Amino acid sequence: MTHLADTPRALQHLLTLEHLPRIQLIDLLDRAQHFADGHDDRQALAGTAICTLFFEPSTRTRLSFQLAAQRLGADVLNFDVSTSSTRKGETARDTLKTIEAMGVRGFIVRHQDDGAVAALAEAANPGTALVNAGDGRSAHPTQGLLDMLTLRQAKGDDFSRLKVLIVGDVLHSRVARSDLHALRALGTGEIRVCGPQTLLPDDATLDGCSVGHDLDAALDGVDAVMMLRLQRERMDDGLIASLDDYHRDYGLTAARLGRAAADAVVLHPGPINRGIEITDEVADGPQSLVLRQVGNGVAARMAVLEALLSGNR
Known part of the structure; x- marks a missing residue:
């Protein structure tokens, strides 16, 4: 019997890493490493038009997608919600269909609502590909991929040997959900999650994880620490007592990092709230892979x- 995790399938869209077969995830990581090694292919998407359709602010994700598309030879349109017809009441669906009618085949979509990108994918024409660049608190699949690429470069291909700790605001984090899907698919030996009870989900998100609220204990012997941004813009009042209290209990300092394995690495998806979830000494220190994550994006x-639009699906 063939297991789902070993069965590749043609990709029309990339909306989530959940249920993505392990072999397909590894294929994407291998190809990403090929590009990270400096191999561009300016002809792969020559003549293909791609639009970055962002309904939320972004720096790292938008710019890296734009650069990625250009390095593959695509024509890139950057949609600016502040100057678009959405300000006049046009729906996201109508916006997509309007741009699609101009011959655009690829859409990179960020939206504040859970499920919004999947709904747009349902409305798209056959042959049009959508990439979820982050929707609500649901998923951020390319962030999950770049995090796994960064971790693999630092620690090797065998994730079964690794103890990985995710710290902070998992409740509101689409990054955490995509990272957890990928870590499980790659067979990570131990996944730990630590944060205030008020910032941890009570659904299936943390299935299979070791969950705790004592950061010092959770850090013991881990190989990688994945810090999360405290998402105050999505947060109800009262979920944390104060920023000072949060940093005291869940901020990563150099002293705390000393509890991890000697060669432990630190990741953070950015933007960083310095002095809240992580100190300057750690963010800019020798164990930090934060800027490597940006490059790997x-x-x-x-x-x-390439996988979605080059014709080699």
Whole structure:
């Protein structure tokens, strides 16, 4: 019997890493590493038009997708919600269909609502590909890919040997959900999650994880620490007592990092709230892979765009 995790399938869209077969995830990571090694293919998407359709602000994700598409030879349109017809009441669906009618085949979509990108994918024409660049608190699949690429570069291909800790605001984090899907698919030996009870989901998100609220204990011997941004813009009042209290209990300092394995690495999806979830000493220190994550974002997104739009699905 063939297991789902071993069965590749043609990708029309990339909306989530949940249920993505392990072999397909590894293929994307291998191709991303190829691009990270400096191999561009300016002809892969020559003549293909791609639109970055962002209904939420972004720096790293938008720019890295734009650069990824350009390195593959695509024509890139950047949609600016502040100057678009959405300000006049046009729906996201109508916006997509209007741009699609101009011959655009690829859409990179960020939206504040859960499920919004999947709904747009349902409305798209056959042959049009959508990439979820982050929707609500649901998923951010390319962030999950670039995080796994960064971790694999630092620790090798065998995730079964790794103890990985995710810290902070999992409740509101689409990044955490995509990272957890990918870590499970890659067979990570131990996944720990730590944060205030008020910022941890009570659904299936944390299935299979070791969950705790004592950061010092959770850090013991881990190989990688994945810090999360405290998402105050999505947060109800009262979920944390104060920013000072949060940093005291869940902020990563150099002293705390000393509890992890000696060669442990630190990741953060950005933007960083310095002095809240992580100190300058750690964010800019020798164990930090934060800037490598940013660089790997271009390579991971090149791999996804190539897979969806080059005709080699």
